[in-house]
Amino acid sequence: MSYDKFSKIISPAVPLPLENVDTDQIIPARYLKAIERKGFGENLFHDWRYDKNNKPVKDFVLNNKKYSGKILVGGKNFGSGSSREHAAWALYDYGFRVVVSSFFADIFKGNSLNNGLLPVVVSPEFLQKIFDKIEKNPETKFEVDIEKQKFTILSTGESTTFEINNYKKHCLENGLDDIDYLINMKKSIEQFENK
Amino acid sequence: MEKKTLFDKIWDAHVIKKVEGGPNVLYIDRHYIHEVTSPVAFSGLKNRGLKVFRPSQTTAAPDHNVPTLHQGRPITDVQSKTQVEQLEKNCKESGITHYGLGTEEHGIIHIIGPQLGLTQPGMTIVCGDSHTSTHGALGSIAFGIGTSEVEMVLASQCIMQAKPKKMRISIDGNLSNGVTAKDVVLYVIAQISTSGGTGHFVEFAGSTIRQMSMDGRMTVCNMSIECGARGGMIAPDETTFEYIKGRKFAPKGEDWNKSVAKWKTLHTDEDAEFDKEYHFKAEDIEPMITFGTNPGMGVGISQDIPMGDNLQGSDKTSFIKALDYMNFKPGEKMEGKKIDYVFLGSCTNGRIEDFIMFAKMIEGKKKAENVTVWLVPGSKGVEKQIKAEGLDKIFEEAGIPLREPGCSACLAMNDDKIPAGKYSVSTSNRNFQGRQGPGSRTLLASPLTAAAAAITGVVTDPRKLL
Numbered sequence: 001m002s003y004d005k006f007s008k009i010i011s012p013a014v015p016l017p018l019e020n021v022d023t024d025q026i027i028p029a030r031y032l033k034a035i036e037r038k039g040f041g042e043n044l045f046h047d048w049r050y051d052k053n054n055k056p057v058k059d060f061v062l063n064n065k066k067y068s069g070k071i072l073v074g075g076k077n078f079g080s081g082s083s084r085e086h087a088a089w090a091l092y093d094y095g096f097r098v099v100v101s102s103f104f105a106d107i108f109k110g111n112s113l114n115n116g117l118l119p120v121v122v123s124p125e126f127l128q129k130i131f132d133k134i135e136k137n138p139e140t141k142f143e144v145d146i147e148k149q150k151f152t153i154l155s156t157g158e159s160t161t162f163e164i165n166n167y168k169k170h171c172l173e174n175g176l177d178d179i180d181y182l183i184n185m186k187k188s189i190e191q192f193e194n195k
Numbered sequence: 196m197e198k199k200t201l202f203d204k205i206w207d208a209h210v211i212k213k214v215e216g217g218p219n220v221l222y223i224d225r226h227y228i229h230e231v232t233s234p235v236a237f238s239g240l241k242n243r244g245l246k247v248f249r250p251s252q253t254t255a256a257p258d259h260n261v262p263t264l265h266q267g268r269p270i271t272d273v274q275s276k277t278q279v280e281q282l283e284k285n286c287k288e289s290g291i292t293h294y295g296l297g298t299e300e301h302g303i304i305h306i307i308g309p310q311l312g313l314t315q316p317g318m319t320i321v322c323g324d325s326h327t328s329t330h331g332a333l334g335s336i337a338f339g340i341g342t343s344e345v346e347m348v349l350a351s352q353c354i355m356q357a358k359p360k361k362m363r364i365s366i367d368g369n370l371s372n373g374v375t376a377k378d379v380v381l382y383v384i385a386q387i388s389t390s391g392g393t394g395h396f397v398e399f400a401g402s403t404i405r406q407m408s409m410d411g412r413m414t415v416c417n418m419s420i421e422c423g424a425r426g427g428m429i430a431p432d433e434t435t436f437e438y439i440k441g442r443k444f445a446p447k448g449e450d451w452n453k454s455v456a457k458w459k460t461l462h463t464d465e466d467a468e469f470d471k472e473y474h475f476k477a478e479d480i481e482p483m484i485t486f487g488t489n490p491g492m493g494v495g496i497s498q499d500i501p502m503g504d505n506l507q508g509s510d511k512t513s514f515i516k517a518l519d520y521m522n523f524k525p526g527e528k529m530e531g532k533k534i535d536y537v538f539l540g541s542c543t544n545g546r547i548e549d550f551i552m553f554a555k556m557i558e559g560k561k562k563a564e565n566v567t568v569w570l571v572p573g574s575k576g577v578e579k580q581i582k583a584e585g586l587d588k589i590f591e592e593a594g595i596p597l598r599e600p601g602c603s604a605c606l607a608m609n610d611d612k613i614p615a616g617k618y619s620v621s622t623s624n625r626n627f628q629g630r631q632g633p634g635s636r637t638l639l640a641s642p643l644t645a646a647a648a649a650i651t652g653v654v655t656d657p658r659k660l661l
């Protein structure tokens with residue numbers, strides 16, 4: 001077990017209305033040199049967050065005090081590019097527990113689910129609605145109810161459901177991961193090998 | 196009998212269990228690891244008090260971080276050095292074969308797997324690296340995984356995966372002179388976009404693919420991931436068997452005949468169904484070059500950068516942002532654009548055939564003054580072939596020294612970084628912002644187009660120099 005149990009989240013959200021945010025942007029390759037799964041949040045979106053002299057870029061969302069929360073809202077095709085899991089770790093380590101988009105790259109989605117970060121897919125229209133709400137009022141709160149698989153804009157009560165498979169849901173809710181499951185299967189694996 | 200695709204046949208034969216409302220437990224035959232995505236998996240394993248379950252099915256090589264000059268000397272970057280040393284240490288402790296710097300097998304893991312005969316048809320293969328898809332060219336199911344999954348494979352030789360959907364991309368006809376496997380795959384990505392393959396596993400088929408060499412097929416499967424697909428594969432045939440025969444870990448003697456007989460059953464049954472199909476014609480493909488910051492932003496080299504008029508909303512914003520980063524304008528010509536660097540290498544185009552193509556074009560010529568050229572073989576094996584065929588002499592006469600193997604400027608984790616604002620014509624697979632170094636500007640292209648640019652110093656249609 002390597003992450004916290006996932007329960008209901010109520011939080012404002014950080015908007016990043018860009019498409020095709022790739023994993024090289026989420027965490028640039030030169031920050032992948034660690035040999036432990038710690039501290040990647042510091043370099044999350046590094047090249048957008050800091051300028052050449054390592055000074056915070058004022059208008060980047062993570063540096064803008066207006067925005068906060070455990071939910072990141074991104075544009076279409078979020079997490080494309082390299083399969084590096086560090087992208088999910090960096091988002092988690094920074095404090096995000098949910099990423100919302102209308103479309104996620106496959107590997108990124110799998111990596112997130114394996115690391116306690118919930119990818120929530122909503123329709124492009126609903127996504128726009130979320131962006132609009134945050135723009136109007138950055139303090140707008142959202143509720144992510146994993147049990148009911150429901151995402152709600154609390155100020156208006158508008159909500160949408162999202163997909164997650166039962167197995168992953170069970171894992172997230174209990175803070176379990178696939179390895180816990182697999183090591184309990186050793187017998188079947190050995191039988192398969194001897195077939 | 197149920198009609199199955201090539202993908203179904205291999206996948207289904209490796210499923211140990213289907214989890215209720217969840218993924219499949221998939222058995223993995225071959226696991227490749229490198230220094231960047233494995234250390235955390237090993238430390239995770241240790242924290243759980245577990246040992247590597249089947250060390251003989253994992254093979255390791257450091258590639259992402261390694262210097263491509265003076266490999267005999269200690270690595271100067273402290274963190275790179277730590278990762279490279281940690282890999283060796285982890286392998287030693289667990290009994291995993293490790294092809295370290297200085298060994299004759301060393302190289303980029305996706306190059307050495309096939310080269311050593313470790314990659315074989317019908318296998319399931321994974322590695323903590325998206326371009327694992329390369330191995331699909333030999334008729335295996337091969338795909339990239341995250342570090343958690345690396346840990347799973349180390350712990351249990353299995354991963355948990357939902358079965359992807361199936362897509363077939365058929366390309367038929369003869370490629371014209373100057374058009375290579377790289378152009379084929381860049382063309383496909385430009386047509387179906389970088390998310391066109393999402394959720395799918397691709398089988399590449401058609402006469403164009405059948406005519407390709409193994410090296411070319413590997414280039415195509417390598418980049419299948421860039422259209423969003425989980426991976427790409429090609430049914431094994433005589434070309435495949437011929438390639439594998441006699442390699443270090445290839446089946447020998449009676450085993451060989453048995454294996455080939457089995458491999459021959461690995462093809463998509465007639466009338467098997469795909470979730471999606473695409474057809475392309477080889478004659479429509481010209482040498483390709485990218486102008487933007489994802490591999491789908493490519494055009495035929497004789498064409499102009501699109502105007503982007505048909506784009507809307509955030510698509511438009513991304514398009515403008517990309518051109519802005521590249522300092523290009525809609526409607527401009529790609530040909531004639533001045534460039535600063537040329538990179539030949541990576542698991543996309545770091546095999547011997549790529550160096551032969553490059554050498555043929557540059558033979559008897561000099562590289563342009565304004566251009567720095569990095570020639571980085573994909574492995575020691577490739578380096579040896581280059582020298583055996585005397586290609587290194589041709590490069591030297593052109594004013595370009597040969598470097599030592601590694602991922603190099605493909606992702607610029609070592610010292611091979613393209614400086615900010617500079618343009619590089621690169622045979623690698625990704626042109627994301629900063630991929631080849633902070634602020635670098637990448638134009639993806641084939642080895643022939645890269646050679647043409649190295650000679651002229653500007654983006655050049657390689658057909659004009661043939």
Ligand code: SF4
Pocket residue numbers: 258259303305324326541542543601602605606623624
């Ligand atoms: S050459 Fe590039 S794409 Fe291939 S494994 Fe190395 S970094 Fe990844």
